[in-house]
Amino acid sequence: MTRSQFIRFVAEPAVFAAALVPAGLIAWQGFHGGLGAEPIREIQLRTGWWALTFLMITLCVTPLRRIPGWNDVIKLRRMLGLFAFFYAMLHFSNYIGIDQFFAWSEITKDILKRPWITVGFVAVTLLVPLAATSNGFMIRKLGRRWGALHRLVYVSGALGVLHFLWLVKKDTREPITFAFILVGLLALRLRRRAPKSAKPRTEGATPREPATASG
Amino acid sequence: MLIKRPDEFKVSEITPEAVFLNRREFMAAGGVAAAGLAVGRLDGWTVGHEPSNRLSAQPSQQDDPQTPFQAVTTYNNFYEFGTDKSEPAKNAGTLKPRPWTVKVEGMAAKPGDYNIEDILKWFPAKEYVYRHRCVEAWSMVIPWYGFPLRDFINRFEPSPKAKFVEFTTLMDPKQMPGQRDLVLDWPYVEGLRMDEAMNPLTLFAVGIYQKPLLNQNGAPIRLVIPWKYGFKGIKSIVKVRFVETQPLNTWQLAAPSEYSFYANVNPAVDHPRWSQARERRVGEFLKRPTLPFNGFGEQVAAMYKGMDPRTLY
Ligand code: HEM
Numbered sequence: 001m002t003r004s005q006f007i008r009f010v011a012e013p014a015v016f017a018a019a020l021v022p023a024g025l026i027a028w029q030g031f032h033g034g035l036g037a038e039p040i041r042e043i044q045l046r047t048g049w050w051a052l053t054f055l056m057i058t059l060c061v062t063p064l065r066r067i068p069g070w071n072d073v074i075k076l077r078r079m080l081g082l083f084a085f086f087y088a089m090l091h092f093s094n095y096i097g098i099d100q101f102f103a104w105s106e107i108t109k110d111i112l113k114r115p116w117i118t119v120g121f122v123a124v125t126l127l128v129p130l131a132a133t134s135n136g137f138m139i140r141k142l143g144r145r146w147g148a149l150h151r152l153v154y155v156s157g158a159l160g161v162l163h164f165l166w167l168v169k170k171d172t173r174e175p176i177t178f179a180f181i182l183v184g185l186l187a188l189r190l191r192r193r194a195p196k197s198a199k200p201r202t203e204g205a206t207p208r209e210p211a212t213a214s215g
Numbered sequence: 216m217l218i219k220r221p222d223e224f225k226v227s228e229i230t231p232e233a234v235f236l237n238r239r240e241f242m243a244a245g246g247v248a249a250a251g252l253a254v255g256r257l258d259g260w261t262v263g264h265e266p267s268n269r270l271s272a273q274p275s276q277q278d279d280p281q282t283p284f285q286a287v288t289t290y291n292n293f294y295e296f297g298t299d300k301s302e303p304a305k306n307a308g309t310l311k312p313r314p315w316t317v318k319v320e321g322m323a324a325k326p327g328d329y330n331i332e333d334i335l336k337w338f339p340a341k342e343y344v345y346r347h348r349c350v351e352a353w354s355m356v357i358p359w360y361g362f363p364l365r366d367f368i369n370r371f372e373p374s375p376k377a378k379f380v381e382f383t384t385l386m387d388p389k390q391m392p393g394q395r396d397l398v399l400d401w402p403y404v405e406g407l408r409m410d411e412a413m414n415p416l417t418l419f420a421v422g423i424y425q426k427p428l429l430n431q432n433g434a435p436i437r438l439v440i441p442w443k444y445g446f447k448g449i450k451s452i453v454k455v456r457f458v459e460t461q462p463l464n465t466w467q468l469a470a471p472s473e474y475s476f477y478a479n480v481n482p483a484v485d486h487p488r489w490s491q492a493r494e495r496r497v498g499e500f501l502k503r504p505t506l507p508f509n510g511f512g513e514q515v516a517a518m519y520k521g522m523d524p525r526t527l528y
Contacts, residue, residue: 036301037282037290037497038353101501106490114488167488169351170469171298171398 007075015076019083022050023090040099047091048120052164054084055157056181063188078134081153085131088124116166123159126152157182279496281344282355284424286497291431292349293450294399295384295391302393307430310390310451315435321381321457324372331435337370338362340421343439348480348509350444352502354494359439360422365413367455373409377457380412381405382438382449391451399465405438405449406462406476410518416441416511419452442508442515444478477527479519480509484528 001009026046029035035042058080065071100107110117130150133139139146161182164175293303296310315331340360348354368380386402388394394401411417418439421428428434433450440447446466466474473487482492482505493502508515519527 037286038300038495040495040500041353098500103502106493109490116488169298170294171396173396 003072004075007072011076012079016079019054019080022046023087040094043094044091044099047087047094048164051084051087051091052157052160052178054080054087055153055160056178056185058084059153059157059182059185063185063192066192082131082134085127088127092124116163119159119166120163123156123163126156126159130156154182154186279346279356281358282497287355287357287423288429288431290497292351292445293393293431293433295393295401295403295451296431297393298396298398303431306392309392310385310430310434312428312430312435312451315453317436317452318454319371319456320454322374322377322459323457324374326371334367334436335421338366338419342425343418343420345416345418345439345441346509347439347441347445347448348494348505350446350474350478350486350491352486352489352491352494352505353497354505355497358424359418359420360425361418361420361439363415364407364417364419364438365415367419368412371455371457373457376459378409379458379461380407380409381454381456381458381462382407382452383454383456384449385451385453400468403449403465404462405447405464406458407438407440407447408461408518411440411515414515414518416514442480442511444474444480446474447478473528475526475528477519479515479524479527480505481507481524481527483507484525486528 026035026043030039030043033039058077061073061077061080064073096102096107100110111121112118130153133142133146133149142149161175161178164178165172168175289304290300291303292300293307296303296306313331316328317331317334318328319326340362342358342360344356344358346354347357364380373380382405384403385391386394407417420433420437420439421435423429423432428437430451433448433452436452437450438448438452447464461476464474464476466478467476480491485491491505494505495502506512
């Protein structure tokens with residue numbers, strides 16, 4: 001089996017299946033009373049946690065592919081990013097349709113008045129254009145602007161972390177861990193970029209996307 | 216408008232008190248008789264039932280079904296055993312509720328160390344079904360067993376100079392592993408103004424669902440103040456102190472803009488990060504409106520006359 005066959009027929013399906021496990025578990029436990037006394041809140045917390053976690057995993061791809069022999073992980077990036085979006089949408093839909101049960105006036109008030117919700121809302125909103133442009137057609141169409149646009153994922157991640165930090169009552173250990181991870185990933189990225197900027201940049205011209213990335 | 220007067224409820228919503236009491240009495244008697252105890256002793260403490268149940272004051276609470284035992288004992292905020300709500304039920308096994316001493320200190324004629332067994336003997340426990348409203352906007356309906364705090368207070372004869380009562384939770388990271396993490400300033404402290412403490416609704420609870428309090432619910436003795444947010448209900452109490460100045464309660468110390476000393480349930484005053492207008496009753500799908508003073512306005516609103524409700528969050 002060639003490397004690209006391995007990615008296509010083993011790695012991709014395996015990652016796809018694994019990424020569905022948290023959602024599957026939520027659904028299964030939900031139907032079997034396994035989500036505790038407040039299942040709606042539990043779903044809110046878990047989907048939010050996984051949205052943020054998938055964002056972080058997605059951001060790990062670029063640093064990982066610098067490890068010799070790992071370049072092909074790039075082929076998983078789109079899927080991972082879309083799973084972050086998937087969990088963020090579950091999170092958002094659970095809030096709108098189940099937790100608030102379409103109480104639009106409350107929802108609007110929350111989004112406008114409560115900074116931690118505002119920030120979450122901006123974070124999901126930013127993910128929409130990213131998800132919408134994550135196909136070959138848009139990548140070709142946007143050209144170098146695609147890379148610039150997709151840097152918004154860092155903004156979304158940072159807002160997700162801020163949202164988490166703001167919402168916890170007192171125990172900030174977990175959101176702070178996420179903040180460190182995000183800052184670390186960003187630092188890896190910037191450190192890499194700095195010396196390169198002296199040379200003419202070709203990086204942005206070839207969007208680093210599965211179909212076109214050559215590494 | 217802060218206090219919903221009884222006449223604002225639709226007449227049809229109000230079950231005449233006598234009918235309600237009969238029904239409750241009947242149910243309680245039935246339940247207790249089925250267990251073979253009219254007024255009996257259960258694990259060393261007295262069980263009875265209180266026909267003039269305090270709940271009768273609030274029409275909309277009369278028919279509220281009790282939250283399942285399973286939920287009440289597995290969904291707890293008790294940071295001494297972890298900050299996740301499922302953790303206390305898993306971790307509270309290390310707490311030893313016997314032997315247990317409650318120190319009575321401060322401005323009182325009879326301070327001293329009192330054994331929990333004696334306390335249980337002096338103050339027979341009765342059933343009180345109260346709604347429990349957490350500051351996080353969820354609620355439960357819980358059958359507590361306990362006795363009015365004022366009976367306890369009267370026994371130790373506080374001086375008229377004592378204006379507040381301060382309560383303290385056990386401090387022992389071996390028994391309460393969450394105290395190793397400095398998420399809060401341990402030990403947990405709470406306080407009440409003397410008139411609040413003497414209000415007949417305020418309880419020292421020692422049991423739940425006809426059982427002694429489970430560790431995760433604050434064994435062996437905890438405070439229950441049904442018109443205040445749940446965090447006022449300090450658990451596993453080892454010290455009661457009569458003082459002249461307002462105690463600094465733990466959550467106020469942690470985040471004064473979010474939690475005040477009073478913490479009266481009030482749908483009109485939002486928490487900075489969420490609305491208090493509605494609450495989700497554990498086990499229900501739709502949120503329901505939160506009532507001022509959690510539905511006990513008639514009995515308690517007068518205590519706060521002239522105070523700005525916005526300062527009582
Ligand atoms: C309009 C958009 C959003 C809304 C209304 C929203 C709302 C919420 C709510 C209500 C909670 C539960 C808070 C609690 O009960 O304590 C929550 C938790 C959370 N949300 Fe969001 N959220 C939004 C967007 C996002 C996004 C985009 C992310 C991630 C990128 C995210 C990550 C999280 C995390 C990590 C948690 C906490 C999970 C935990 O405690 O384990 N949220 N969110």
